[in-house]
Amino acid sequence: MSAEDRRFEVLRAIVADYVATHEPVGSKALVERHSLGVSPATIRNDMAVLEDEGYIAQPHTSAGRIPTDKGYRLFVDRLSQVKPMSPGERRAIQSFLAESVDLDDVLRRSVRLLAQLTRQVAVVQYPTLTRSVVRHVEVVALGPTRLLLVVIADTGRVEQRIAETGEPVTDELVGGLRTLLAANVTGRHFSEASGALRGLADLAPPELRPTVTAVTGVLLDALVEHPGERLVLSGTSHVTGAWADQPDSLRGVLEALDEQVTLLKLLAVLEAPDAVMVSIGREHDDINLSTSALVSAGYGSNNLVMGGLAVVGPTRMDYPGTMAAVRAVARYVGEIVSGG
Structure with missing residues (x-):
């Protein structure tokens, strides 16, 4: 084992002990708790080098040392792989x-x-939402001039909005709006769906345009991150x-x-x-x-x-x-x- 690898083992032992005890770690404790295979004098020398290089520090006047941010970073970077859970x-x-x-x-x-x-x-x-795809847009009549719009993403995320139509809500209107949205919005990424919504009124039959205009603003809000x-x-x-x-x-x-x-x-x-x-x-x-x-x-x-x-x-x-x-x-x- 090289001197560098040995010092890393000392650092790893200091990290383990400090995480477990919340107390600064001294060379005596390292000798007692870990089989590092070297003398206490060597451990003290290694700790001095680690301190000089900024990997550990001495808090206050304590005889022990604690890892620094730099020490934790080296420890994390040297983890060869994330250990699997049982x-x-x-x-x-x-x-x-x-x-x-x-x-x-x-x-x-x-x-x-x-x-x-x-x-x-x-x-x-x-x-x-920017990475989500519109799986379905449901349109439900809530009242004489009120609609519930439900946007379901491929991730399972659900956004619900209420729109005031200003026009009588009929079964024909709900069905026509549902068909229009399915043809132009469903299956698109949210960013693309937003673009499609902005031009939707131009594609709608004349009798649907007032409702589509009212619904578009509400749906655009549902497709924007909050x-x-x-x-x-x-x-x-x-x-x-x-x-x-x-x-x-x-x-x-x-x-x-x-x-x-x-x-x-x-x-x-x-x-x-x-x-x-x-x-x-x-x-x-x-x-x-x-x-x-x-x-x-x-x-x-x-x-x-x-x-x-x-x-x-x-x-x-x-x-x-x-x-x-x-x-x-x-x-x-x-x-x-x-x-x-």
Whole structure:
């Protein structure tokens, strides 16, 4: 084993102990808890080098060391692969999510499960509309001049809107509008469907045009992203305990979770359903997350990312376990949402 590999083993041991105990790790503890195969003097020398290179640091006047953001990053990058969950864990996840009755239930269950598995805050993103296809548009008469419009996406996402027609609603009008929408909107990506809607009145029979004009604006709103409605969080009760030793960070973390903008940006960069991404500490643009780590993965089918999910916790987290849980849940959510 080279000196570099040996020092990485020392770093890995420090990360493991610090995550488990929340206490700075000294050379004596490393000797007692880990079979590193070298003398205590060598471990102390390796710790000195790791500290000089910025991978570990000495908090206050403690005799122990803790990993830095740079140290966690090296640790995560050197994980050769995400460890798989046990067959029992995978069956439990699959069974729990398979009981979902609709998209909302799938996402609520997945985020709650992630929070329970990791004991951290979990967040899941609704399937992005820009990548969704309109599966069906249903038109239902609600009153003399009122229609209910239901847009169903291929991801299972459902958007409902009410339109005032200004014209008497008849069976012929409902049927004609349904046929027109099926011919021009169904089967298209939401972005393409929006374009088709804008020219729909010109294609409508004269008797339908006033209604089509009234309906078009309402449907266009249904095909546009509403960022404030796109995230579901669970496990916020874990925040206080997770940052118990960093009370100054707690308020900022809660603000970041509440505003959601940073989380949406981090999930927006996910490029493939099977890739797990980890952002650590000061790698985040948002100073409120400077003491946090975010483990995220996209869900979808093949190479199409429909949405993302993530776990947010302190930089002192169980990275291997969290990465395994995030990937496993993302895979099952992708299978369910894409109908795989």
